[in-house]
Amino acid sequence: MRLYHLNKILLLASFLVLVGSGCSPVPDSQNQGMIRVEIDVDGTLEVVEVPTGATVGDALEAAGISLEGKDRSEPASGVTIAEEIRVLVFRVEERIETEQQVIPFEVVRQPTENLPYGQEKLLQAGKNGLREIVSVRVIENGEEISISEVSSVDLEEPLNEIILVGMQSSIAPVELPSPLVYLSNGNAWLMEQSTANRSLIVSTGDLDGRIFSLSENGDWLLFTRAEEDEDLINSLWTVNIGSPEDSLIELNTYNIIHYADWVPGIEPRFAFSSVEPRLSAPGWQANNDLELKVFSENGWTSRVNLLQETNYGGVYGWWGTDFQFSPEGDFVAYASPDQVGIIPYEEAEKVPFLEMVPYKTQGDWAWMPGINIGPLGNVIFTVDHSSQEGSPVSEESPVFDLVAIPLTGGGSQTLVEDVGMFAYPLASPVTAKPSGEASYQVAYLQAVFPEQSATSNYRVSVMDRDGSNQRAAFPPPDQPALQPSRRWGAWSPNPNPEKGYYPLAVIYEGNIWILELETGFAWQVTGDGRVQGLDW
Incomplete structure (x- = not known):
């Protein structure tokens, strides 16, 4: 009986245990250490469960989702x-696109005195350029979020349209004893017989004015043109002024800063000194060389002599050396910041005649004395820099004197004291006096403020070859003085047929003036204010 009741009790207890266990709640995934992750990808919503401590990358892998290329997720795949x-899964696509854009040309209106006032003439038709642009477009989930330019290359440069605009004024024409060429707006012009008779001989618009020289017989113009190539500064060219449309010749000579000119008596032969371009100021390193070449009208050039090889050039030699051939071509005068001398054509060795204190400019330029050989070939006119009495630094002395260096013997002779550093003397052609003596004048620039001659304006002055009869010539005292430049003027090689005077052409405020120094008359012959160089 007791056994029966014991069995019933055990049976009831087992039943209650089973019932109790069946009524207990089933634990969820988090309670089991799993986390629910929803993934928004490609327009659908995927759901996965990952264990605690998993990363977003693990969840993506569990869902069979891969990130390729620049695809990304938010949060990033490395986040726990x-x-x-x-x-959120972002499908990222980069599209590289290439397009071509037109570069519109510019219209340049260029004043000229060769047309009546207000009249216009097309000098050069404009042409659009072409630019190729490569861009990257970034697309996320089908939407463009950015575009960036990665490269731009000009396949073809635009060509500016140049329109001449007449500015012919009431300036009276002046008779000319010799052809006069001048540089204006990057183009070369010719005046012949009269200042009213003008013609355009080089219309490229890129003449830089470093070199602008007419040959001895007046047939050829030597000049430099600016170069677009970053590795070049400029190039040397020539043109026959009698047929400029058919004879523009490149001379295969580059980077000319200080000197290039015709060799007297030997045409078509020219001499030049070159530099090497540099990124640092002043933009070049001078070679201080002197080379001679000949050319033919078909563009062929050949070196015929090397008077000076590339060399250090002495104090401030990085700036360069200036040269000038004698009238007979038998020697070359040279000038550097500390020395003036000659180089005989046959020996090709420097013979110094004047040693001077190099001027300390406190800048990225060097001072060089202008040199000019007298028409008889027996004297050099130049500027001497000497120390100032009582000055502790001789290199900073403001004392500059115009001197004559006789090549037949004897030391230099001071002609004009305190003339200023930019005197740039110019000897006239020879005039025969009734006595039979060969005479000539020397024009030069006189500083208004000699003690500040580096920044002073100057006036044209003139004297006899021995320094006598010094007088200011131009501009008048009541007019502003002119800014000095190395090629400030030029004497006509021929005299006025009626008066026998040699006219002097000068550049004043961007215009050409013809001076008759014997009478004091001066005539303005251009009016656009754009002249940069001239030569007879």
Whole structure:
């Protein structure tokens, strides 16, 4: 009986245990250490469960989702998941596109005195350029979010349209004893017989004015043109002024800063000194060389002599050396910041005649004395820099004197004291006096403020070859003085047929003036204010 009741009790207890266990709640995934992750990808919503401590990358892998290329997710794939989250997947696409754009040409209106006032003439037709642009477009989930330019190359440069605009004024024409060429707006012009008779001989618009020289017989013009190539400064060219449209010749000579000119008596032969371009100021390193070449009208050039090889050039030699051939071509005068001398054509060795204190400019330029050989070939006119009495630094002395260096013997002779550093003397052609003596004048620039001659304006002055009869000539005292430049003027090689005077052409405020120094008359012959160089 007791056994029966014991069995019933055990049976009831087992039943209650089973019932109790069946009524207990089923644990969820988080309680089991799993986290729910929703993934928004490609327009659908994927759901996965990952264990605690898993990363977003693990969740993506569990869902069979891969990130390729620049695809990304938010949060990033390396972020650890600590609770239920939604992951956004961004499909990223980069598209490289190439397009071509037109570069519109500019219209340049160029004043000229060769047309009546207000009249216009097309000098050069404009042409559009072409630019190729490569861009990257970034697309995320089908939407463009950015575009960036990665490269731009000009396949073809635009060509500016040049329109001449007449500015012919009431300036009276002046008779000319010799052809006069001048540089204006990057173009070369010719005046012949009269200042009213003008013609355009080089219309490229890129003449830089470094070199602008007419040959001895007046047939050829030597000049430099600016170069677009970053590795070049300029190039040397020539043109026959009698037929400029058919004879523009490149001379295969580059980077000319200080000197290039015709060799007297030997045409078509020219001499030049070159530099090497540099990124640092002043933009070059001088070679201080002197080379001679010949050319033919078909563009062929050949070196015939090397008077000076590339060399250090002495103090401030990085700036360069200036040269000038004698009238007979038998020697070359040279000038550097500390020395003036000659180089005999046959020996090709420097013979110094004047040693001077180099001027300390406190800048990225060097001072060089202008040199000019007298028409008889027996004297050099130049500027001497000497120390100032009582000055502790001789290199900074403001004392500059115009001197004559006789090549037949004897030391230099001071002609004009305190003339200023930019005197640039110019000897006239020879005039025969009734006595039979060969005479000539020397024009030069006189500083208004000699003690500040580096920044002073100057006036044209003239004297006899021995320094006598010094007088200011131009401009008048009541007019502003002119800014000095190395090629400030030029004497006509021929005299006025009626008066026998040699006219002097000068550049004043961007215009050409013809001076008759014997009478004091001066005539303005251009009016556009754009002249940069001239030669007879």
